[in-house]
Amino acid sequence: MDAHTQREQLTQIMIEEDLHLSEVWLRYFSLGGEESEEQLMLYTVAEVQLREGQRDLVSIALRELVSERHGAAARRTTQ
Numbered sequence: 001m002d003a004h005t006q007r008e009q010l011t012q013i014m015i016e017e018d019l020h021l022s023e024v025w026l027r028y029f030s031l032g033g034e035e036s037e038e039q040l041m042l043y044t045v046a047e048v049q050l051r052e053g054q055r056d057l058v059s060i061a062l063r064e065l066v067s068e069r070h071g072a073a074a075r076r077t078t079q
Contacts, residue, residue: 003049003050003052003055005043005057006059007043007046007055009059010024010044010059010062011044013062013066014062017065017066017069018057019062019065019066021037021040021041022037023065024035024040024050024058024061024062024065025040025060027062027064027065028040028057028058028060028061030061031057031060031061032057033036033058033061034054035050035052035054036049040058043058
């Protein structure tokens with residue numbers, strides 16, 4: 001996926017899932033991400049570009065957070 005599409009999907013999912021940048025950054029950082037929260041914020045508004053490996057880690061962090069939220073919601077509805 002190209003960098004532009006990857007960034008657009010990130011911001012769209014964050015909005016749809018009501019995820020805060022700090023949540024995404026913390027997960028990204030815990031996975032070995034190297035950029036600061038400020039750099040991630042600038043990336044989401046297309047002010048800076050992240051290296052491909054760092055963009056991929058952001059995507060992984062986002063997928064994990066969304067998966068956890070949906071898993072928790074599913075568990076609540078089955079109880």
